[in-house]
Amino acid sequence: MRRPPKDTEESVKLITRRSLVLGTGMTAFAGVLGLRMRHLQVDQADQFRLLAEENRINIRLLPPARGEIFDRNGLLIAGNEQNYRVVMVRDEVDDPDKVLEDLSNLIPLSPDDIARVKQELAKRSRLVPVTIADRLTWEDLSQVAVNAPALPGITPEFGLSRAYPRLDDYAHVIGYVGPVSDYDLSKIDDKDPLLQIPKFQIGKTGAEAKLERDLRGKAGTKRVEVNAYGRVMRELGRDESTKGSDVQLTVDTRLQNFVQARLAGESAAVVVIDVNNGDLLSIGSAPAFDPNLFVRGISVADYNGLTQNKYRPLANKAVQGAYPPGSTYKMVTALAALEMGVVGPEETVWCGGHTEVAGRRFHCWKRGGHGHMNLRESIKYSCDLYYYELAQRVGVEKMSEMARKLGLGERHDIPMSAVSKGLIPTKAWKRANRGEDWVIGDSLNAAIGQGFVLATPLQLAVMTARIATGRSVKPRLINAIAGEEFPSSAGEPLGISTSALNQARGGMIAVSNERRGTAYSTRIAEDAFRMAGKTGTSQVRNITKAERARGVFRNADLPWERRDHALFVGYAPFDKPKYAVSVVVEHGGGGSTAAAPIARDVILAAQYGGVPPLAAYPESQHGRISTALEELNLRDPADTPPKGTRA
Template sequence: MRRTPRDSAESVRKISRRGLILGGAQLGFAGILGLRMRFMQVDQADEFRLLAEENRINIRLIPPSRGQIFDRNGVVIAENAPSYRITMVREDAGNVEDVIARLSTLVELDEDELNRALTEMDRSAPFLPITVADRVSWEDISRVAVNAPALPGVTPEVGLSRFYPHHETFAHVVGYVGPVSERDLARYEDPEPVLRIPRFQIGKVGVEAKYEEQLRGDAGAKRVEVNAVGRVMRELDRREGDAGTDIQLTLDSGLQEYCKARLGQESASCVVMDLEHGDILAIASSPSYDPNKFVRGISVADYSVLRDNNHRPLASKTVQDAYPPGSTFKMICALAALESGIMSADDTAYCPGHLEVGSRRFHCWKRAGHGWVNLEESIRESCDVYYYELALKVGIERIAEMARRLGLGEAPDVPMSAVTAGLVPDKEWKLRERGASWLIGDSVNASIGQGFVLSSPLQQAIMTARIATGRNIGPRLVKRIDGVDTPSRGGESMGMNENHLRQVRKAMHAVSNNRRGTGYRSRIVSEGYEMAGKSGTSQVRNQVVRNEDVPWEQRDHALFVNFAPYNNPRIAVSVVVEHGGGGSAAAAPINRDVTLQALYGGTPPLEAYPSADRSRIKAQQERFAREREERLSNASSRA
């Protein structure tokens, strides 16, 4: 059927209208696309340029140099030593097993460390360097460098690692560093990125841990160009970080070494405090350990040896352990009685060798008794019955108050790990902690430093320092931080009656200088250097059995404290020998020798010792000199 001209014209109009609509839509879409392209290429050009640059350039952290630790005289205690290591890149090595076999003919490879490296290679990208041998010698590095063509993918590198040149001497004070663990990271809400650097080291215990943030420093950064798969192509620039803060301790390295040598193989501890600023001149625990073994992660075998030793070399006995103070607590009881006005120094008590309290008999260490004794005689000869009766008159509350004034019962403020507060018991404490009422027998036991009373060797030194000076002396272990002195801990007056303190000091002088004193055999005979001390023996069992007849672990602890010189006190010293027996026999000789070493600033003359001791002391000094030379030689070779 033929279409009319009118129908044809109508069809053309419809097609033209649709074409215009479609063409308009296409032009509109093209316009929008053009505007979007202009927005992205012009208005957002800087943003996309930055994103592209970030895909090409990476920012990588540079570990900061850790601050060093020095003794009071500037001797390095903890430093950063060059550490040589050998790394391998898996993709460059090709056949890893063959390369390692060739490398093992040049360098002795630790099997455990090698297995760890191979495991790390399997988990890491093939272009990342993995350490296969750490802390190797310069000779090993040289051999690897010379044979580099035969060792594809192997690179000798040098870095910095913590090193403790004195090895065991400062281990319990300074502590050690080690690789960051998941447990370490968990302690921070938002860990710093530097802590995630592989094998980055942080302080684990001791001063290294307590001053971690100051010692750590601030990380640097470098910009490196990488390709699409993250391989480093070149380094563009670098900004070195800020080294950590240097810290100077109050310790004297020479005196610390002597204390360590004098304690020998005993399970023992020693603290020496300066009485002007409260500086800790020496704080030694024996036996000790080499902190260098912990820096890269100690082996299971080495750790087992330390853990299973019954002398507990890992324990910081000076601050971590608390012992019954024994008869050294008698000065506290005496001062509590004098300050309360309940008794005077001239008041006497009769000691028949025991005291009946209720249905129980409390014995004096001298079974025959001391007879009539006053305060000076009771301290000089360490009469127990005198203090049994004194405690019944004074009461535990006054005794506990005096103990706290003299530094017991609170943790000393020192940057060491696991610092104990000890224990000063009273009626409220027993009711709260034991759910029982305080008994008269508890006061009797406490009067001679037994029962519930506990104190650390550092607390014993603080107690002695406060008695010697009448000031509220506190311990200071850090002398300077970044060259700036820390505040003195010399303390203000405790407000105690000076005459009462003088009477106790006089009694302590008699302990060491009167023929009837318990510490007379370990006296100092040099004029002007005499010491005033007090022995203590703390029981670890209830049975009355001689120490020689029981195993070592059941023997009494031996204690001795002193200050010196008597007429012009400069230092206070405390010594504890675990399971050493009597304080006057085991701890007093060590205490006297350490005191002389501190007062003379080195080896004292033989004339400072009683004539009966001089041949033994001379042999001891010669042996220590030989051992010191051997230590220096060994330290040099180990370094």
């Protein structure tokens, strides 16, 4: 049956429309496909040709510049210097042995150096650059660059290396950096690819280690084209690295240098703290060392010289060293007794040179005794028997409670290595750690800072600052990171009565400013800068009954390691405190002769902002002091590049 013409005409129109739509869609698709093929084959031809030969594109990490460290005045104390080095990428060379042999004809490479490089190449990723030599001269680097076409896989580079322009002044505060070791990788839970780069430097000790993540920065990357011989032909793209954050500390370079110079020849530590905000102005430990030696690769001879030195230059005595505080602890015992109300300021205790307690004889340092002593006089003359009596009234728990209130027995939160907690003993502590019960003799020893009691110079400075202000001063070492200032605080009130604090302060003022005070010979002559202080001497050996009978050996007659430690704590000005200082001289003998003179010079330098004038000293001492100050090996802070410049 034939379809009507009208139906046929409509069918043809429908087919034509469908064909047109389909044809248009196919044409559009073909056009898009054609444009995409043109983009891939013409616009990105070079890129995909290289990608097709995968071995010709490398992605390399760009190490960031390490953040710099400045003192409170913006002086550079840890910076970066230009470092010329040569690296090898194992993936770009067929015969590394031949390349290393050829390279050794151009720059100094010992058999040990070559062996080290081969070991690094074997254990690192084939794409990670391995440093063959660094700290090259410009001439050596030029030799490598000129011969680069004949050295596949070898690239001369310009990098940065850490430098410490103040040499040994800040060795124990800042610490030092060194190459990442396998030991470091085993201890660090850090997936940062930078740590896989051989010889990449990270903080090893001190603030460098504690602030590592802030100082390190973030890696960048670059994509490079290499030819069949492993030579870099061109750079295809780059994402720059991000420099680590700059850090500003609270320390003062001029004062720090004065402290280190003043400690020359001693095994000692000094801490200076601003009592009003806790800023640590100086943290000195002697002897010190040049941290640049570790950055550049310390020699065996130099390292042995440091580790075999009996004065232990690698130890930071200011925060790691825990010492019996000796008589500097007597203010703790006095304040505990005053707060408990078991002694009055005018009540006296008889000192006849020794006392019997629980069948044991306890001696005062003054063999003939001091006679009747009240609290102020007991501090001024440092009478031991007065504190033996207080110990029996107060007990160890209350003494220890007061010690902790004053900052002892606490690991203060500052970015330095191995900060010690010290030891403030209790009955429970002895039972748990010694398996013995506490006895009354332990309390008597603790009352004068002996026995089990241990404190660091940092803790003693904090204790002194809290006595001077009556507030919970907390030590602060970081002033700012990346320009963001860290808060400082005068601290909350300690909760110790003003009356009790004034009694302790009065005794300390008498120590340094009244005749027969144990530190009167190291008094300050200028009224506006006068110091309040307390001497201390802590025994490191037992004095036998036989030795007491024939006469106790003088420290000068003993081997160095058997002499007493010398201590001093103080603050100034005593009527309006600004600074507190603590000094410990290992095996220095007496606190009044070894530690107090150092403390006086240091606290004067803090107040004057430099070398103290002779007018600050008693006139009778001007000749000796003048000579001593002139002999100090001081550095001019102007020798340090200011903030914003390179070392």
